[in-house]
Amino acid sequence: MSINKVPNVALISLGLLVTLFVTPLSTKAQVATPQATPPPPAMPRSAQFPKPVEKTLGNGLRVIVVERHGSPLVAAQLLVTNGAEVDPPELAGLGNMTANLLTKGTEKRSATQIAEAIEALGGSLDASARWDSSRVGVNVMSSKIGPALEILSDVVRRPTFKEDEVERLRQQTLDDLTVELGQPGSIARYVAARIVFGDAPYGQPLAGTPQSIARIDRKDVVTYHGRFYRPDNAILVLGGDLKAANGFKLAQQYFGDWSKPSTPLPVMPVSKLPASASPRVVVIDKPDAGQAAVLLARTGIRRKDPDYYQGLVTNSMLSGYSGRLNQEIRIKRGLSYGAGSTLDTRREVGPFLASAQTKNQSAAEVAGLLLSEIDRLSSAAVPDLELTPRKAVVIGNFARNLETASGLVAQVASLALYGIGFDEINRYITNVQGITAGDVQKFAGAHLAASNASIIVVGNAKEFLPALRKQFPQVEVIPVAEMDLNSALLRTKQQSN
Amino acid sequence: MKQQKFVRVFMFVVLFVIALGCSAVSRAQGSLPRIAFRDRNLANGMRVLSAVDHSSPTVAIQVWYHVGSKDDPAGRSGFAHLFEHIMFKATKNMKSEMMDRLTEDVGGFNNAFTNADVTVYYEVVPSNYLETLLWAEADRLSGLTVDQPNFQSERSVVEEEYRQSYLAPPYGMLEYLIEQQSFIAHPYKRPTIGSIEDLDAASLENVRAFHNTFYRPDNATLVVAGDFDPKQLDAWVDKYLAPIAKPSIALPRVNVKEPERTAERRITHYASNVPLPAIALTYLTPSQKNPDAAALRVAATILAQGESSRLYRSLIYEQQVAQSADATPDLREDASVFYFNLVLASGKKPEEGERALLAEIAKMQDAPVAAAELDKAKNQLVTNELRQRETSNGKALSLGEAAVLLGDPNRVNTDLAQLQAVSAADVQRVMKKYFTAANRLVIYYLPKTEQSTSYLRSSEDQTRRVMGGQGR
Numbered sequence: 001m002s003i004n005k006v007p008n009v010a011l012i013s014l015g016l017l018v019t020l021f022v023t024p025l026s027t028k029a030q031v032a033t034p035q036a037t038p039p040p041p042a043m044p045r046s047a048q049f050p051k052p053v054e055k056t057l058g059n060g061l062r063v064i065v066v067e068r069h070g071s072p073l074v075a076a077q078l079l080v081t082n083g084a085e086v087d088p089p090e091l092a093g094l095g096n097m098t099a100n101l102l103t104k105g106t107e108k109r110s111a112t113q114i115a116e117a118i119e120a121l122g123g124s125l126d127a128s129a130r131w132d133s134s135r136v137g138v139n140v141m142s143s144k145i146g147p148a149l150e151i152l153s154d155v156v157r158r159p160t161f162k163e164d165e166v167e168r169l170r171q172q173t174l175d176d177l178t179v180e181l182g183q184p185g186s187i188a189r190y191v192a193a194r195i196v197f198g199d200a201p202y203g204q205p206l207a208g209t210p211q212s213i214a215r216i217d218r219k220d221v222v223t224y225h226g227r228f229y230r231p232d233n234a235i236l237v238l239g240g241d242l243k244a245a246n247g248f249k250l251a252q253q254y255f256g257d258w259s260k261p262s263t264p265l266p267v268m269p270v271s272k273l274p275a276s277a278s279p280r281v282v283v284i285d286k287p288d289a290g291q292a293a294v295l296l297a298r299t300g301i302r303r304k305d306p307d308y309y310q311g312l313v314t315n316s317m318l319s320g321y322s323g324r325l326n327q328e329i330r331i332k333r334g335l336s337y338g339a340g341s342t343l344d345t346r347r348e349v350g351p352f353l354a355s356a357q358t359k360n361q362s363a364a365e366v367a368g369l370l371l372s373e374i375d376r377l378s379s380a381a382v383p384d385l386e387l388t389p390r391k392a393v394v395i396g397n398f399a400r401n402l403e404t405a406s407g408l409v410a411q412v413a414s415l416a417l418y419g420i421g422f423d424e425i426n427r428y429i430t431n432v433q434g435i436t437a438g439d440v441q442k443f444a445g446a447h448l449a450a451s452n453a454s455i456i457v458v459g460n461a462k463e464f465l466p467a468l469r470k471q472f473p474q475v476e477v478i479p480v481a482e483m484d485l486n487s488a489l490l491r492t493k494q495q496s497n
Numbered sequence: 498m499k500q501q502k503f504v505r506v507f508m509f510v511v512l513f514v515i516a517l518g519c520s521a522v523s524r525a526q527g528s529l530p531r532i533a534f535r536d537r538n539l540a541n542g543m544r545v546l547s548a549v550d551h552s553s554p555t556v557a558i559q560v561w562y563h564v565g566s567k568d569d570p571a572g573r574s575g576f577a578h579l580f581e582h583i584m585f586k587a588t589k590n591m592k593s594e595m596m597d598r599l600t601e602d603v604g605g606f607n608n609a610f611t612n613a614d615v616t617v618y619y620e621v622v623p624s625n626y627l628e629t630l631l632w633a634e635a636d637r638l639s640g641l642t643v644d645q646p647n648f649q650s651e652r653s654v655v656e657e658e659y660r661q662s663y664l665a666p667p668y669g670m671l672e673y674l675i676e677q678q679s680f681i682a683h684p685y686k687r688p689t690i691g692s693i694e695d696l697d698a699a700s701l702e703n704v705r706a707f708h709n710t711f712y713r714p715d716n717a718t719l720v721v722a723g724d725f726d727p728k729q730l731d732a733w734v735d736k737y738l739a740p741i742a743k744p745s746i747a748l749p750r751v752n753v754k755e756p757e758r759t760a761e762r763r764i765t766h767y768a769s770n771v772p773l774p775a776i777a778l779t780y781l782t783p784s785q786k787n788p789d790a791a792a793l794r795v796a797a798t799i800l801a802q803g804e805s806s807r808l809y810r811s812l813i814y815e816q817q818v819a820q821s822a823d824a825t826p827d828l829r830e831d832a833s834v835f836y837f838n839l840v841l842a843s844g845k846k847p848e849e850g851e852r853a854l855l856a857e858i859a860k861m862q863d864a865p866v867a868a869a870e871l872d873k874a875k876n877q878l879v880t881n882e883l884r885q886r887e888t889s890n891g892k893a894l895s896l897g898e899a900a901v902l903l904g905d906p907n908r909v910n911t912d913l914a915q916l917q918a919v920s921a922a923d924v925q926r927v928m929k930k931y932f933t934a935a936n937r938l939v940i941y942y943l944p945k946t947e948q949s950t951s952y953l954r955s956s957e958d959q960t961r962r963v964m965g966g967q968g969r
Contacts, residue, residue: 035737036590038599038632042625045554045724070552071887072530073880103804111814115805120873122880124803141880168817175773175820175843182667182772288769290664291657321606322597331594334653337661357661389602396604400621403553404887 060232065247066239074145074240075405077137083129085201093208095129102155104165142241153254184293184458192297198488240405279454281472285461286480292363292459296370300352303345303418310443313435315343316390360463378444381437541743542715548722556624556723557890564711565614566689575691578611586643614830624724635737671942679779679834683755723889771944779836779938785828792923798874800824861928865921
């Protein structure tokens with residue numbers, strides 16, 4: 001819902017970094033009163049980033065601690081370096097069900113006892129699978145991190161996956177999907193993943209489909225846990241108000257005797273993008289949709305792509321409040337509450353998505369705007385006057401993400417997950433600053449060409465289909481009742497119209 | 498929503514409950530660091546609160562205007578919030594969207610929110626831009642010069658916000674009904690987002706009148722938190738904000754008193770796009786300034802925060818009657834509404850959900866909560882507040898709320914004692930006092946297509962339904 005997320009700003013700074021390359025606004029001498037032009041900024045102050053330190057325990061568990069004192073909070077995250085991407089195709093949602101079941105009972109605690117124990121400490125255990133990782137996290141007052149880690153260790157290492165808990169979670173997951181698929185935006189993202197990745201792992205719905213969830217049984221969950229939840233396939237990140245030495249001591253205490261299986265580590269699946277990912281234009285006709293979700297989707301890049309920073313800056317030209325998509329769609333035309341894009345970088349090539357929700361009648365216009373803005377980025381160089389502030393946005397967001405214990409841990413965990421050194425944190429700003437207009441245009445041409453982009457619209461088709469068809473004669477229309485997320489065909493029946 | 502939000506967003510009750518719900522300080526291990534602040538009152542009536550924290554070279558600037566959707570002009574529901582959006586358009590010395598140039602373009606950000614009682618504008622910027630932002634806030638307090646095309650375009654944005662928040666998501670209209678139906682006399686009965694019809698009727702003339710009436714220094718509180726020099730702040734405040742004159746006309750205040758409820762009221766609403774039936778129960782409770790507010794916050798936490806909460810455990814885990822269950826103490830300035838909303842598990846009837854929920858409420862009335870349960874709730878509330886105060890902007894929010902809505906900025910440091918003092922007997926007392934049948938509104942929110950059919954279905958039906966959405 002439209003909740004204004006309370007932004008997090010604390011210890012790390014953006015001052016220096018940003019102002020270094022932003023020309024102070026308008027000191028143009030004007031004859032007016034002192035109030036007619038904004039006063040220029042003062043001298044910027046410098047900033048420092050915290051430095052993560054790392055050790056590997058005897059069982060292969062990587063432990064990373066990043067100190068940042070000031071607020072008496074500590075965040076912890078245990079990552080298993082596989083998530084939904086290793087779900088067998090017929091069992092989509094297995095990784096996520098496994099993660100969710102961790103907190104539903106261990107050898108020494110029931111589901112209720114786990115919840116009571118962690119919540120008595122003021123925290124909660126957040127367990128889920130994502131792409132490329134499964135995570136269990138907690139955020140508590142620093143005085144309570146020891147007991148919190150004991151519980152975290154218990155659920156990761158000794159879950160019992162009781163049959164009745166599997167059944168209960170299955171029902172809950174089905175209901176959650178029922179609710180989620182009432183949202184045009186959620187449907188659009190699931191459809192986009194199928195179109196871009198076909199039957200490859202990233203094409204599956206992360207939380208599964210009603211059919212795949214119905215197929216998952218306890219044995220599958222136990223097997224998944226046994227294969228992937230092992231210390232030599234996991235990373236523990238602790239961040240915030242604790243000393244590194246204490247962090248390592250706690251890690252040893254609660255995870256040191258987690259034994260490494262003698263079997264070799266599972267082999268990572270190789271990304272297999274659909275051979276000919278020809279772009280599609282797909283409408284999911286949902287006549288009761290109160291607004292249409294419009295999405296442009298195509299492949300993006302891997303996290304370790306050498307053009308990663310070019311990608312970040314290019315995406316920021318499009319996204320963010322003053323990015324081009326929001327400029328054109330919201331600010332100039334009032335067609336949406338917000339338009340933006342994400343370059344979702346993963347272990348393998350992830351998706352690039354541009355999106356906006358708009359009233360059904362304007363869906364075709366918004367689809368056209370998404371396409372033309374992507375296209376404009378590769379057809380003409382961006383002016384420096386526009387590029388410089390967008391780089392400031394990237395840097396500011398990065399710095400703010402490091403300002404809370406949980407944000408700091410998430411950032412460090414992401415670097416660790418993808419095998420990127422922590423000195424990257426200190427190179428980030430220089431790397432962003434070094435991107436030129438030429439880089440942006442080149443990146444847009446090489447990785448974001450509109451000609452390879454698909455369009456997905458979920459909404460009341462009769463309001464926008466004629467206009468959309470004029471732009472895209474090849475449009476496929478799938479009534480929501482016939483939509484099937486189990487395959488890239490996306491429909492259960494032959495097209496009837 | 499998963500999509501990143503980068504918009505001036507309508508503040509919907511839940512967030513505020515988080516912000517409001519958690520002023521806390523503590524003894525023993527869970528202690529909150531005190532917020533040391535300065536409190537200045539300018540001759541023109543503006544209050545200036547500031548709290549130094551040099552740990553990061555950033556500064557948060559907030560301006561709290563004591564005007565909210567309860568002050569919407571007649572026939573203009575949603576206007577206070579629409580006006581909030583317009584404050585980012587042209588002013589005397591700034592072009593439209595210049596606020597974004599002064600914040601986003603230098604690596605900071607801005608946003609604003611409106612609720613029933615207040616409208617709050619905030620920016621977080623590198624600290625060397627503090628003077629620039631004080632100038633900008635002064636400029637938009639001095640007057641707006643927005644033109645018709647910009648006004649209309651932003652009004653369309655707000656209408657899309659309405660659709661995105663209330664029409665697109667499955668239970669958006671249930672939230673709307675909770676706001677709209679819980680009050681019968683007080684203007685709180687107008688949801689903050691308003692209606693498309695009333696938004697369409699709004700004019701530039703309304704904008705000018707609203708600014709003249711409510712956007713004045715004696716109705717504003719400036720909060721600055723983060724990296725700044727207090728002396729320099731004083732000088733800039735004197736230079737940019739102190740000269741703004743206080744109008745001579747009186748500031749209108751809502752003084753409608755919501756009558757007590759005398760009998761249970763029940764509403765059944767049929768809507769499209771209702772994946773699973775839902776219900777809501779609402780109870781009127783007193784102003785957030787009432788001493789019972791602390792016990793109500795503790796009660797809501799015991800009932801609904803986390804998987805060890807009573808509603809999760811009983812309704813979702815044990816009985817499996819609900820897909821989700823929430824309790825929100827929605828504390829407001831004039832009168833509050835404590836509401837529950839449940840989405841039912843598939844195959845469950847609304848009557849079953851209502852019965853199960855009422856049974857949990859009765860348990861809280863019949864016996865005091867255990868000491869461990871009470872301590873857990875207090876730990877949860879303190880930790881929530883600590884997380885909010887990790888950032889300068891969060892600290893400023895706590896400070897602004899204490900000053901503007903609770904009437905005393907010191908409450909940012911003293912409310913925790915009040916919270917810690919809540920006893921099991923207090924919780925039981927407020928549960929008995931407010932959660933009566935006569936004080937209850939019950940909303941059934943049901944799918945239109947099933948107006949006359951049963952909600953019971955087999956799991957195969959369930960599957961078809963997931964795939965088929967709301968098929969006609």
